[in-house]
Amino acid sequence: MEHALNADAASAAAALRRLITERNITHIKVGFFDLDGVMAGKYMSTAKFLAALDNNYAFCDVVFGWDVNDQLFDNIKLSGWITGYADAEIRLLPQHWRELPLENNTVLVPGEVVGRMEPLCPRQLLKRVLARADSMGYRTFSGFEYEFLVADESHETLRARDFTQPKPLGHGPFGYSVLRTAVNNDFYEGLLDVCNQMAIPVEGFHEETGPGQLELALQVMETSTAADNAALFKTFAKVLAQKQNRMVSFMAKWHPDHSGQGGHVHVSLQHLDGSSAFYDPSKPDNISDEMRWFVGGLQRTARDLMALHAPTINSYRRLVPGYWAPTSALWGVDNRTTAIRAITGSAKSQRIEYRVPGADCNPYLAVAAIFAAGLYGIEHQIEPSAAFCGNAYAEIPPPELTLPRSLWEAAQCLRASEMARQWLGDDFVDHFAATREWEEREFQKHVTDWERQRYFEII
DSSP states (O other), X not given: OOOOTTSOHHHHHHHHHHHHHHHTOOEEEEEEEXXXXXXXXEEEEHHHHHXXXXXXXXXXXXXXXXXXXXXXXXXXXXXXXXXXXXXXXXXXXXXXXXXXTTSSSOEEEEEEEEGGGGGGOHHHHHHHHHHHHHHTTEEEEEEEEEEEEEESSOHHHHHHXXXXXXXXXXXXXXXXXXXXXXXXXXXXXXXXXXXXXXXXXXXXXXXXXXXXXXXXXXXXXXXXXXXHHHHHHHHHHHHHHHHTTOEEEOOSOSOTTSOOOBOOEEEEEEETTSOBSSBOTTSGGGBOHHHHHHHHHHHHHTTTTHHHHSOXXXXXXXXXXXXXXXXXXXXXXXXXXXXXXXXXXXXXXXXXXXXXXXXXXXXXXXXXXXXXXXXXXXXXXXXXXXXXXXXXXXXXXXXXXXXXXXXXXXXXXXXXXXXXXXXXXXXXXXXXXXXXXXXXXXXXXXXXXXXXXHHTTTO
């Protein structure tokens, strides 16, 4: 059976029923992504799955009521003891089914949240933003790039020492190394094969300039499918690594001496007739008015939406000068030191790379925030600052373009943003800000090695 990513749900469901019968599949894996981009799911019997295709299924809403360590939030309203941790309703997406090449004769059928908890569903949030794009006369396209660490030792070994001092798959910087890709071809080829069988097209895959750090670029495509692919890629790259007695980490900054790990997003807009909304050969650098206003929106709302691009305490360790990560919302033409890189060329290649997101962010939320910001800029014809030339890391930007330096600050910017509430919804903004405040509070309970080494004796 061919993957039916462009089929309608009814025909895809009928094809899945035939596939299940032909292959005698007894259980199907179902799942959806939470606010941190973590996939929650379970095996479902064939009988229950077939019923759920028509009638949806239930999942405890605690997945929106706890953190990445399964600790219950104490500061939220839509889930929690006050609601009794009721069920969330999940709609299956049969047209987005995927093979599971690392498992035995079963498939994955993802879903999205509907009903009471729908405002918190990352995939639904993105769909709402894209619906507004459509109403404004635009089609959206996105491509995700991920830098990630591959540790050449098992999960059990690393966990036993609290994930300290991982042994990288390779030593020292060796960017674009053909030697490394050949020596470690079992991992490279294994991941490429998994992506191919799961219908996750890969555009490029290479060694990055850091020990054990790789970079993989996913193929540009319609935004909702691109985000699906990005979220699935992160999940199943981890699965493959652990099956090889290795580990993959998308942590934004795993070591103070090495570059952080970005999750850059390339975006473009087309008019509904298929022409580029970003390309105008009569303008400098072929940058259309709409592209310029899109940049203006990204700049204007960069502080407001920072929590979606840098969602963890660790995210802010990456965002330091001189480590290939932006610290302000400056923009430039083909300038990798700026947060917003305008990539100019032909109508087909004209696009924007937003370089703020880390590899640790939720792809649905990151790209939803990018398009919400850019479309807001077009809607209000927001003019950006002058394009920056040179080293943006050495520039002192104006306060309104200075990015938040902590998760707490980012959460407060999100809470106070009228733009975020208009585009993402009050329920999402209040809930997501509360979860980031929780994360900061949990961190503040922790006494670090740095503090003991610095203060224990001398103070």
